[in-house]
Amino acid sequence: xxxxxxxxxxxxxxxxxxxxxxxxxxxxxxxxxxxxxxxxxxxxxxxxxxxxxxxxxxxxxxxxxxxxxxxxxxxxxxxxxxxxxxxxxxxxxxxxxxxxxxxxxxxxxxxxxxxxxxxxxxxxxxxxxxxxxxxxxxxxxxxxxxxxxxxxxxxxxxxxxxxxxxxxxxxxxxxxxxxxxxxxxxxxxxxxxxxxxxxxxxxxxxxxxxxxxxxxxxxxxxxxxxxxxxxxxxxxxxxxxxx
Amino acid sequence: xxxxxxxxxxxxxxxxxxxxxxxxxxxxxxxxxxxxxxxxxxxxxxxxxxxxxxxxxxxxxxxxxxxxxxxxxxxxxxxxxxxxxxxxxxxxxxxxxxxxxxxxxxxxxxxxxxxxxxxxxxxxxxxxxxxxxxxxxxxxxxxxxxxxxxxxxxxxxxxxxxxxxxxxxxxxxxxxxxxxxxxxxxxxxxxxxxxxxxxxxxxxxxxxxxxxxxxxxxxxxxxxxxxxxxxxxxxxxxxxxxx
Numbered sequence: 001x002x003x004x005x006x007x008x009x010x011x012x013x014x015x016x017x018x019x020x021x022x023x024x025x026x027x028x029x030x031x032x033x034x035x036x037x038x039x040x041x042x043x044x045x046x047x048x049x050x051x052x053x054x055x056x057x058x059x060x061x062x063x064x065x066x067x068x069x070x071x072x073x074x075x076x077x078x079x080x081x082x083x084x085x086x087x088x089x090x091x092x093x094x095x096x097x098x099x100x101x102x103x104x105x106x107x108x109x110x111x112x113x114x115x116x117x118x119x120x121x122x123x124x125x126x127x128x129x130x131x132x133x134x135x136x137x138x139x140x141x142x143x144x145x146x147x148x149x150x151x152x153x154x155x156x157x158x159x160x161x162x163x164x165x166x167x168x169x170x171x172x173x174x175x176x177x178x179x180x181x182x183x184x185x186x187x188x189x190x191x192x193x194x195x196x197x198x199x200x201x202x203x204x205x206x207x208x209x210x211x212x213x214x215x216x217x218x219x220x221x222x223x224x225x226x227x228x229x230x231x232x233x234x235x236x237x238x239x240x241x242x243x
Numbered sequence: 244x245x246x247x248x249x250x251x252x253x254x255x256x257x258x259x260x261x262x263x264x265x266x267x268x269x270x271x272x273x274x275x276x277x278x279x280x281x282x283x284x285x286x287x288x289x290x291x292x293x294x295x296x297x298x299x300x301x302x303x304x305x306x307x308x309x310x311x312x313x314x315x316x317x318x319x320x321x322x323x324x325x326x327x328x329x330x331x332x333x334x335x336x337x338x339x340x341x342x343x344x345x346x347x348x349x350x351x352x353x354x355x356x357x358x359x360x361x362x363x364x365x366x367x368x369x370x371x372x373x374x375x376x377x378x379x380x381x382x383x384x385x386x387x388x389x390x391x392x393x394x395x396x397x398x399x400x401x402x403x404x405x406x407x408x409x410x411x412x413x414x415x416x417x418x419x420x421x422x423x424x425x426x427x428x429x430x431x432x433x434x435x436x437x438x439x440x441x442x443x444x445x446x447x448x449x450x451x452x453x454x455x456x457x458x459x460x461x462x463x464x465x466x467x468x469x470x471x472x473x474x475x476x477x478x479x480x481x482x483x484x485x486x
Contacts, residue, residue, distance in 0.1 A: 010280075012275070012276055012279060013279060013289045013408075013409055014272070014275050014276075014279070014408055014409075014414060014415065014416065015272075016408075016409050017404070017407060017409070018404075018407040018408065018409060018410075018411045018449075019409075020409045023405070025405065029257070029258075032255070032257050033255055033257075036255060036256060036257070037253075040315075045315075046256045046314070046315065047315065071289070071409060072283075072288075072289065072290065160424035161260070161261075161423055161424050161426065161428050161431060162266070162268065162420040162421075162423055162424050164260060164261040164428075165256075165257055165259075165261065166256055166257075166259050166260070166261060166262075166263045166314060167261075168261045171257060172257065173257065177405040178405075180404055180405055181403035181404050181405050183404065185404050185407075185449050185450075188404060206261075206428050207428075
């Protein structure tokens, strides 16, 4: 298990939500932090990739929460490479509480794009990347298709300075925040999100007028969402399952 | 200098702005993290205060940036208590780059409020708090008054789930984000913010319809801003000085 990386954090009072729990976007933040460190330690970090004219692009992440870490708790985030094929690599995560119990799991899917052509690069050609594949199990079900939600009513949002990442695109974590903000706070008081699946389809850019659509799947606690650009094309889909 | 706390961070690719620099709100985040840890280590952390039915309230922070930390840089945040009087304590910060040069400074002002009465508590009665006062110098000018900006045109913003902190109020860092988002991105491309002063006057609450006002001080590179609640009362004032 030497290729499982473990990164320690202490949750902070100003980074938890109004109920004192680490919310989904912040869990995502810790995971991206762990992923970046794990990749960098193995020679596949942001700077290494840039030298090869490549960049990692997050294509999807499914987060499943058994228990939310609470404020000022020490947590450990484990991450490992689960699989690699030509186009995608899957990276898994487990969040451990102070007793070492795995309370959150996630599976993410990444492509490496060529910075010139913006096309996916063949991961099999990434020198030695495959040797980091690890057989630690990730006990969450494989990704399902996310139905379209574009026919649901929408809220408008314009992409702002604080939404941008270093690639000048809407930050992956900000998509999550904007989607959660579609729910009324009363829902967070009464229920918890157990699974959050998000697919990144295209880049949100500065000033873009986005439409955020949300609808409930009949007779279930699953909601589906879509973020569309100003031409109506979906740049993101999500499925959010409440307990 | 044993009462200067030093906390190490590595800036992350997904937490920098579109120019690869750690933006003001993220600098604020690191500082609040350091402040929380420093207070906790000395028996005045969030949990300790709660036990005494008290909570720290950030009243003001002035951040002065000589140089912005860049992506994947190791930085150290130093913090110390500068002064204490009955109503307020001032806490200073220095951000050091990898060579140990102080590239950012800040001075923050805090009150401790009684959680029942919501009134400020006498800091002189905080057992032994004064002994943490430290004479390290903070080379930024003392706080100036921030002029009113309520007569300037406003943008509307409704407080959402992701804006809230554990006290169910608009998170201190989110005020900063929303204020920076009032500037066009072109300004960030051409200039840098050298000083950011923010006064927290009242609490932003869920669903509140805020007005964000911004205006330029004639013939200067200083902008003043105000965030008002739905009755028009300012809950926050800021002065933002560009180079």
